[in-house]
Amino acid sequence: MPTTTTTWTRHHILSLADFTPDEYDMVLQNASRFQKDVLSRGTKKVAVLQGQVVTNLFFEPSTRTRSSFELAAKRLSADILNFSTATSSMTKGETILDTAKTYLAMGANIMVIRHREAGVPHAIAKEMDRLNSKVSVLNAGDGQHEHPSQALLDLFTICTLLDSDNPRLRLLKDKKIAIVGDILHSRVARSNIWSLVASGAQVHLAAPPTLLPQLFASYPQEICSNLFVHWELEPALKNADFVMALRIQKERMKEHLLPSLREYYQLFGITRSKLRMCKPNVKVLHPGPVNRGVEISSDLMDDPEFSLISNQVTSGVAVRMALLYLIGSTKFM
Amino acid sequence: MPTTTTTWTRHHILSLADFTPDEYDMVLQNASRFQKDVLSRGTKKVAVLQGQVVTNLFFEPSTRTRSSFELAAKRLSADILNFSTATSSMTKGETILDTAKTYLAMGANIMVIRHREAGVPHAIAKEMDRLNSKVSVLNAGDGQHEHPSQALLDLFTICTLLDSDNPRLRLLKDKKIAIVGDILHSRVARSNIWSLVASGAQVHLAAPPTLLPQLFASYPQEICSNLFVHWELEPALKNADFVMALRIQKERMKEHLLPSLREYYQLFGITRSKLRMCKPNVKVLHPGPVNRGVEISSDLMDDPEFSLISNQVTSGVAVRMALLYLIGSTKFM
Amino acid sequence: MPTTTTTWTRHHILSLADFTPDEYDMVLQNASRFQKDVLSRGTKKVAVLQGQVVTNLFFEPSTRTRSSFELAAKRLSADILNFSTATSSMTKGETILDTAKTYLAMGANIMVIRHREAGVPHAIAKEMDRLNSKVSVLNAGDGQHEHPSQALLDLFTICTLLDSDNPRLRLLKDKKIAIVGDILHSRVARSNIWSLVASGAQVHLAAPPTLLPQLFASYPQEICSNLFVHWELEPALKNADFVMALRIQKERMKEHLLPSLREYYQLFGITRSKLRMCKPNVKVLHPGPVNRGVEISSDLMDDPEFSLISNQVTSGVAVRMALLYLIGSTKFM
Numbered sequence: 001m002p003t004t005t006t007t008w009t010r011h012h013i014l015s016l017a018d019f020t021p022d023e024y025d026m027v028l029q030n031a032s033r034f035q036k037d038v039l040s041r042g043t044k045k046v047a048v049l050q051g052q053v054v055t056n057l058f059f060e061p062s063t064r065t066r067s068s069f070e071l072a073a074k075r076l077s078a079d080i081l082n083f084s085t086a087t088s089s090m091t092k093g094e095t096i097l098d099t100a101k102t103y104l105a106m107g108a109n110i111m112v113i114r115h116r117e118a119g120v121p122h123a124i125a126k127e128m129d130r131l132n133s134k135v136s137v138l139n140a141g142d143g144q145h146e147h148p149s150q151a152l153l154d155l156f157t158i159c160t161l162l163d164s165d166n167p168r169l170r171l172l173k174d175k176k177i178a179i180v181g182d183i184l185h186s187r188v189a190r191s192n193i194w195s196l197v198a199s200g201a202q203v204h205l206a207a208p209p210t211l212l213p214q215l216f217a218s219y220p221q222e223i224c225s226n227l228f229v230h231w232e233l234e235p236a237l238k239n240a241d242f243v244m245a246l247r248i249q250k251e252r253m254k255e256h257l258l259p260s261l262r263e264y265y266q267l268f269g270i271t272r273s274k275l276r277m278c279k280p281n282v283k284v285l286h287p288g289p290v291n292r293g294v295e296i297s298s299d300l301m302d303d304p305e306f307s308l309i310s311n312q313v314t315s316g317v318a319v320r321m322a323l324l325y326l327i328g329s330t331k332f333m
Numbered sequence: 334m335p336t337t338t339t340t341w342t343r344h345h346i347l348s349l350a351d352f353t354p355d356e357y358d359m360v361l362q363n364a365s366r367f368q369k370d371v372l373s374r375g376t377k378k379v380a381v382l383q384g385q386v387v388t389n390l391f392f393e394p395s396t397r398t399r400s401s402f403e404l405a406a407k408r409l410s411a412d413i414l415n416f417s418t419a420t421s422s423m424t425k426g427e428t429i430l431d432t433a434k435t436y437l438a439m440g441a442n443i444m445v446i447r448h449r450e451a452g453v454p455h456a457i458a459k460e461m462d463r464l465n466s467k468v469s470v471l472n473a474g475d476g477q478h479e480h481p482s483q484a485l486l487d488l489f490t491i492c493t494l495l496d497s498d499n500p501r502l503r504l505l506k507d508k509k510i511a512i513v514g515d516i517l518h519s520r521v522a523r524s525n526i527w528s529l530v531a532s533g534a535q536v537h538l539a540a541p542p543t544l545l546p547q548l549f550a551s552y553p554q555e556i557c558s559n560l561f562v563h564w565e566l567e568p569a570l571k572n573a574d575f576v577m578a579l580r581i582q583k584e585r586m587k588e589h590l591l592p593s594l595r596e597y598y599q600l601f602g603i604t605r606s607k608l609r610m611c612k613p614n615v616k617v618l619h620p621g622p623v624n625r626g627v628e629i630s631s632d633l634m635d636d637p638e639f640s641l642i643s644n645q646v647t648s649g650v651a652v653r654m655a656l657l658y659l660i661g662s663t664k665f666m
Numbered sequence: 667m668p669t670t671t672t673t674w675t676r677h678h679i680l681s682l683a684d685f686t687p688d689e690y691d692m693v694l695q696n697a698s699r700f701q702k703d704v705l706s707r708g709t710k711k712v713a714v715l716q717g718q719v720v721t722n723l724f725f726e727p728s729t730r731t732r733s734s735f736e737l738a739a740k741r742l743s744a745d746i747l748n749f750s751t752a753t754s755s756m757t758k759g760e761t762i763l764d765t766a767k768t769y770l771a772m773g774a775n776i777m778v779i780r781h782r783e784a785g786v787p788h789a790i791a792k793e794m795d796r797l798n799s800k801v802s803v804l805n806a807g808d809g810q811h812e813h814p815s816q817a818l819l820d821l822f823t824i825c826t827l828l829d830s831d832n833p834r835l836r837l838l839k840d841k842k843i844a845i846v847g848d849i850l851h852s853r854v855a856r857s858n859i860w861s862l863v864a865s866g867a868q869v870h871l872a873a874p875p876t877l878l879p880q881l882f883a884s885y886p887q888e889i890c891s892n893l894f895v896h897w898e899l900e901p902a903l904k905n906a907d908f909v910m911a912l913r914i915q916k917e918r919m920k921e922h923l924l925p926s927l928r929e930y931y932q933l934f935g936i937t938r939s940k941l942r943m944c945k946p947n948v949k950v951l952h953p954g955p956v957n958r959g960v961e962i963s964s965d966l967m968d969d970p971e972f973s974l975i976s977n978q979v980t981s982g983v984a985v986r987m988a989l990l991y992l993i994g995s996t997k998f999m
Contacts, residue, residue, distance in 0.1 A: 044384035044440075051710030053737065064435055067414050071386065071439055074412045079740045081733050094955035102730055102954065105979030106737055107710075288435065289427035313438030377717035377773075397768055400747050404719065404772055407745045621768065622760035646771030 008326045012125040012137045015146045016194035024155065024169040024195060030322035031156050031315065032167050038075060038321070049078035049328050055108040057100065057124075058084045058140070059115040064288060064313070065140055065150075069112045072320035076328075081108065100124045101131075110136045110324060118143030118187075136327040144185050150287050151191035153319040155199070157285065157311045158242055173200035176279075178236035180268055181246030181295060182211045184257075188287045189246055197223045204228045206236035206268065210257040233268050237277040244285045245270050245295040261294045271297040275306065283308045341659045345458040345470040348479045349527035357488065357502040357528060363655035364489050364648070365500050371408060371654070382411035382661050388441040390433065390457075391417045391473070392448040397621060397646070398473055398482075402445045405653035409661075414441065433457045434464070443469045443657060451476030451520075469660040477518050483620050484524030486652040488532070490618065490644045491575055505532035509612075511569040512536065513601055514579030514628060515544045517590075521620045522579055530556045537561045539569035539601065543590040566601050573611040577618045578603050578628040594627045604630040608639065616641045674992045678791040678803045681812045682860035690821065690835040690861065696988035697822050697981070698833050704741060704987070715744035715994050721774040723766065723790075724750045724806070725781040730954060730979070731806055731816075735778045738986035742994075747774065766790045767797070776802045776990060784809030784853075802993040810851050816953050817857035819985040821865070823951065823977045824908055839866035842945075844902040846934055847912030847961060848877045850923075854953045855912055863889045870894045872902035872934065876923040899934050906944040910951045911936050911961040927960045937963040941972065949974045 008026055038046055054073040056066050061084060073080050081103065094102075100111060111128075113121040125137035141147040159167035177196055183189045183205050196203045205212070209231050219227065230236045237243065252258045275282055284296060285308050292298040301307050339355045371377055387406040389399050394417060406413050414436065427435075433444060444461075446454040458470035474480040492500035510529055516522045516538050529536045538545065542564050552560065563569045570576065585591045608615055617629060618641050625631040634640050672688045704710055720739040722732050727750060739746050747769065760768075766777060777794075779787040791803035807813040825833035843862055849855045849871050862869045871878070875897050885893065896902045903909065918924045941948055950962060951974050958964040967973050 044386075063416060063432075067416065067436070068439060071412065071414060079737065081737060083729060083733065095958065098955060098958075099729075101976060102979050103733070105976040106734060106983055107980070289431060292428065292431075310434060310438040313435050314440070317439055396749060396765075400749065400769070401772060404745065404747060622764060625761065625764075643767060643771040646768050647773070650772055 008329060011327060011330050012121075013148050013323055013327060014122050014125055014137065014139045016148050016151055016191050016198075017146075019194065019198065021169050021198065024152075024198065026326065027152050027319065027322050028156055028159055028167045028169070030325060031152075031318040032160065032164075034075075034321040034325070035160075035315070035318040045075055045077055047077045048325055049073065049076040049109075052078045052109040052328060053081060053107050054078045054110045054112065054324065055081045055083060055103045056140075057103065057111055057113045058082075059096065059113070059120070060141070061085070062114055062141070065114065068313070068316040069138075069140065069149075069320050069324075072317050072324055075317070076321055076324055078110075078324070081106075096120060097124065097127050100127065104128065104131070104133050104135055108135060110138060110327060112138045112140045113142070114140040115142050118145035136330070138323060138327065141187055143187065144190070145187050146191045147187040147287075148191050149316070149320055149323060150188050151195045152323070153312055153315040154192055154244065154285055154287075155195050156319050157308050157315045158283075160315070161283065161308070161311075169199045171199075172196065174202065175241040176202045176204065176239055177242045177244065178204045178206060178240040179244045179246065180206045180233060180236060180270065182248055182252060183207045183246065184211045184213045185249065185252070186246045189244075192244065193223070193227065197226050200226070202226055202228070204230060204236040204240070206230045206233050208258065208264075208268070211252070233274065234277060237274060240278040240282055242283050242285065243270055243275070243278065247287060247289070248291060248294055261291070265294050269293070269295060269297065270300060272300055272306075275300070282306065285309065285312055288313065341662060344660060344663050345454075346481050346656055346660060347455050347458060347470065347472045349481050349484055349524050349531075350479075352527065352531065354502050354531065357485075357531065359659065360485050360652065360655050361489055361492055361500045361502065363658060364485075364651040365493065365497075367408075367654040367658075368493075368648070368651040378408055378410055380410045381658055382406065382409040382442075385411045385442040385661060386414060386440050387411045387443045387445065387657065388414045388416060388436045389473075390436065390444055390446045391415075392429065392446070392453070393474070394418070395447055395474070398447065401646070401649040402471075402473065402482075402653050402657075405650050405657055408650070409654055409657055411443075411657070414439075429453060430457065430460050433460065437461065437464070437466050437468055441468060443471060443660060445471045445473045446475070447473040448475050451478035469663070471656060471660065474520055476520065477523070478520050479524045480520040480620075481524050482649070482653055482656060483521050484528045485656070486645055486648040487525055487577065487618055487620075488528050489652050490641050490648045491616075493648070494616065494641070494644075502532045505529065505534040508534045508574040509572055510534050510536050510575045510577065511539060511573040512577045512579065513539045513566060513569060513603065515581055515585060516540045516579065517544045517546045518582065518585070519579045525577065526556070526560065530559050533559070535559055535561070537563060537569040537573070539563045539566045541591065541597075541601070544585070566607065567610060570607060570610040573615055575616050575618065576603055576608070576611065580620060580622070581624060581627055583624075594624070598627050602626070602628060602630065603633060605633055605639075608633070615639065618642065618645055621646065674995060677993060677996050678787075679814050679989055679993060680788050680791055680803065680805045682814050682817055682857050682864075683812075685860065685864065687835050687864065690818075690864065692992065693818050693985065693988050694822055694825055694833045694835065696991060697818075697984040698826065698830075700741075700987040700991070701826075701981070701984040711741055711743055713743045714991055715739065715742040715775075718744045718775040718994060719747060719773050720744045720776045720778065720990065721747045721749060721769045722806075723769065723777055723779045724748075725762065725779070725786070726807070727751070728780055728807070731780065734979070734982040735804075735806065735815075735986050735990075738983050738990055741983070742987055742990055744776075744990070747772075762786060763790065763793050766793065770794065770797070770799050770801055774801060776804060776993060778804045778806045779808070780806040781808050784811030802996070804989060804993065807853055809853065810856070811853050812857045813853040813953075814857050815982070815986055815989060816854050817861045818989070819978055819981040820858055820910065820951055820953075821861050822985050823974050823981045824949075826981070827949065827974070827977075835865045837865075838862065841865075841867045841907040842870065842905055843867050843908045843910065844870045844872060844906040844944075845910045845912065846872045846899060846902060846936065848914055848918060849873045849912065850877045850879045851915065851918070852912045855910075858910065859889070859893065863892050866892070868892055868894065870896060870902040870906070872896045872899050874924065874930075874934070877918070899940065900943060903940060903943040906948055908949050908951065909936055909941070909944065913953060913955070914957060914960055927957070931960050935959070935961060935963065936966060938966055938972075941966070948972065951975065951978055954979065
């Protein structure tokens with residue numbers, strides 16, 4: 001693995017909007033190192049975060065993301081404190097910032113934060129900095145804004161497939177990637193757009209008009225030139241190298257944004273026959289949990305020739321180890 | 334402790350129906366070793382599962398069984414991931430198999446599974462094998478089917494009482510054991526029948542007719558010859574060496590299977606006076622949690638001369654250490 | 667740090683009513699040592715409770731207190747079992763004592779207990795002693811009775827401020843301390859009264875008449891001579907060295923014990939202007955979580971010149987490490 005000449009300086013991981021190519025590559029390379037050295041070779045624990053406290057502040061319930069961060073932190077030998085609103089003081093009227101400050105005062109070193117509202121991790125990070133604490137904040141999903149670790153694990157999954165010895169951002173240059181589904185409400189899509197466009201990939205979004213955001217005018221010019229929007233699936237899939245299906249929340253139907261799951265599946269569900277439009281080696285990703293027969297046909301999801309869904313989950317632990325390791329390392333500079 | 338000449342080959346622990354006498358003895362001997370060396374002598378942690386990930390997938394809530402497995406895994410130095418439906422993606426429509434595959438992809442080595450429906454641990458084990466994973470599945474209670482670790486801890490509790498230096502299956506030969514209560518709905522009873530009959534004990538079931546299953550015709554002949562069914566308590570208790578009381582779910586009354594708890598206690602509740610029918614050294618077991626004054630009289634439950642209930646809980650940690658250790662050891666063959 | 671010539675003999679920590687000055691000083695000195703050696707100098711883990719099992723039995727939900735005990739136990743290298751009623755057998759009809767005995771049988775060494783009802787930790791401790799177990803019970807808040815670890819962390823916070831090299835009880839002699847708010851329902855106030863009066867401080871309680879208990883007649887004479895009760899805030903604040911604000915439960919208004927939060931804030935809320943009555947260096951404490959703009963003005967809470975609230979949370983981990991360490995050490999005598 002090539003060594004990087006740069007050092008990691010980012011203290012919080014809140015958004016991928018201003019991630020540099022060097023930063024993407026450092027995440028990819030460290031995740032690759034952890035995946036190989038730590039996860040595959042049997043020595044599953046390393047002591048890099050020994051005595052550090054990682055707090056999972058999950059104001060929105062989640063099992064898979066919390067478990068993934070928890071396992072990543074345990075493999076780095078950190079101590080974990082789990083906070084979730086089900087058992088929290090939030091019902092007692094405490095503010096979110098006060099909850100975060102309580103964990104700061106207890107000795108938390110890294111806060112992994114998920115919240116229904118966009119901007120909560122930023123607000124907490126800002127407060128931590130204002131207090132001159134050394135706490136790092138890691139956004140584990142905020143409203144419809146961003147979910148950086150998910151996009152980074154998607155990136156790692158794809159780049160590792162393209163070159164398992166040396167996964168790096170530039171491998172995606174000129175690849176065609178379709179992102180399909182509820183773009184409007186998806187923090188996963190928003191984070192992925194930043195990383196994929198940064199890689200030089202051609203990013204094609206496909207969604208029913210009711211599930212597409214109006215905000216693309218706000219993206220800078222260099223992004224828009226590699227970002228394409230479609231109201232139908234076909235132009236996005238045509239010759240695609242990778243297809244990312246997004247999760248459909250069933251609540252969207254109550255909001256009259258979707259007619260029925262059956263109709264959605266017919267128009268935007270990824271099936272074996274629709275994949276014939278793509279490149280022959282096309283691969284399918286999904287952030288999970290999957291509604292089988294809605295976003296993806298059930299047989300396709302289980303077909304290792306096409307599906308990268310299990311790889312994504314495995315990548316998640318390695319990428320989160322890399323993120324915790326990198327932001328942990330900034331604390332001692 | 335005698336050494337066994339056999340090696341452990343069972344990869345999943347789903348049912349006791351096909352457990353061999355050698356397997357029972359290996360569980361008993363390893364549990365005994367852990368109980369003595371690890372629990373009693375102060376060196377409470379051993380590193381045999383260091384770096385291994387044990388996932389508690391509890392689709393049905395449980396405190397005592399989950400805590401027992403969690404403590405057993407911690408004492409073997411494993412990392413634990415707790416999953417329970419309260420905070421899960423199940424509400425998001427993910428299938429049970431997909432949940433299990435997510436934890437497989439994260440790196441789980443052993444899955445401890447409890448579910449309301451019979452057969453779920455088997456289905457997950459089958460899927461893990463189909464995927465050529467090395468994951469072991471441990472059934473921690475599935476519907477009204479089986480609860481192997483509970484029956485094994487009951488067996489260990491009894492055998493240790495009979496010979497604490499060398500607990501083994503054959504010690505139970507020709508002992509009379511009464512199992513009293515809601516046999517129909519009890520996974521504990523079903524697992525216990527397999528182990529106790531395998532030991533050569535005489536197993537007497539006593540329950541109101543509404544709480545007895547019709548399925549004994551389906552048992553093989555060699556089991557039926559040691560299995561006796563009674564609609565009254567007396568013939569089961571007469572000269573019994575051990576009495577296992579089962580838990581009464583209060584919902585059974587709503588289902589009109591039981592007239593009242595008071596009447597149940599009068600007819601089938603274990604009391605000091607009823608125990609006079611048994612052997613003089615008779616002991617009482619209960620899987621817990623106990624409804625005092627329903628299945629057992631309150632004073633009897635607290636009397637160490639008769640009650641093995643605390644011993645059962647203590648045995649649970651040692652037996653689960655043994656099970657995790659034995660199935661963990663098959664991974665490196 | 668001076669060495670103490672006494673040894674710790676208290677096995678359970680249930681109440682501060684009979685704490686001796688030596689005991690207070692041993693807690694303060696050990697907490698100080700942990701705060702300095704363990705928390706500040708980077709070696710955050712010590713192995714003093716390696717292999718010991720600390721069980722958090724929280725029959726009443728709590729995040730901050732449970733997290734604080736959990737982190738303290740982890741830093742002492744203990745194994746933790748978390749129990750909370752949300753996922754418990756309590757719904758299955760098991761008694762509280764039986765739940766505690768289950769954890770005893772599993773191998774718990776220390777039980778940290780919180781319950782809505784006063785006296786539950788005492789009852790469990792009594793049962794543990796009756797059974798000749800070596801389990802120690804630590805009261806983490808019982809009804810409106812006591813919350814000893816909170817009062818001890820308050821004491822440590824204050825004494826450390828007065829002399830960070832050598833915090834000890836006598837530093838508080840003749841200091842004036844105001845406790846403001848819902849004294850009637852506050853276990854925090856009850857525990858603080860014992861420690862503060864023992865220190866020789868002048869303790870002034872201020873609350874609306876509906877939120878003041880009638881029970882001061884029952885205190886011994888030597889306590890009453892240092893304990894003063896006011897129906898208004900001003901006499902309590904006048905020349906105070908420290909002000910402890912208590913949490914207002916919003917349910918109190920439904921019970922018609924409080925007219926409105928706005929009126930409460932006007933009369934008893936701690937604000938910058940009201941603090942002018944106090945000593946110039948006055949400090950404000952609050953056990954948290956704070957209702958900003960009810961018990962304390964929001965700007966005051968965030969002002970490190972006045973607020974000790976973050977210090978209290980940090981002290982909490984060190985004090986709980988000291989308590990777990992001290993009662994852990996009695997087990998080997």
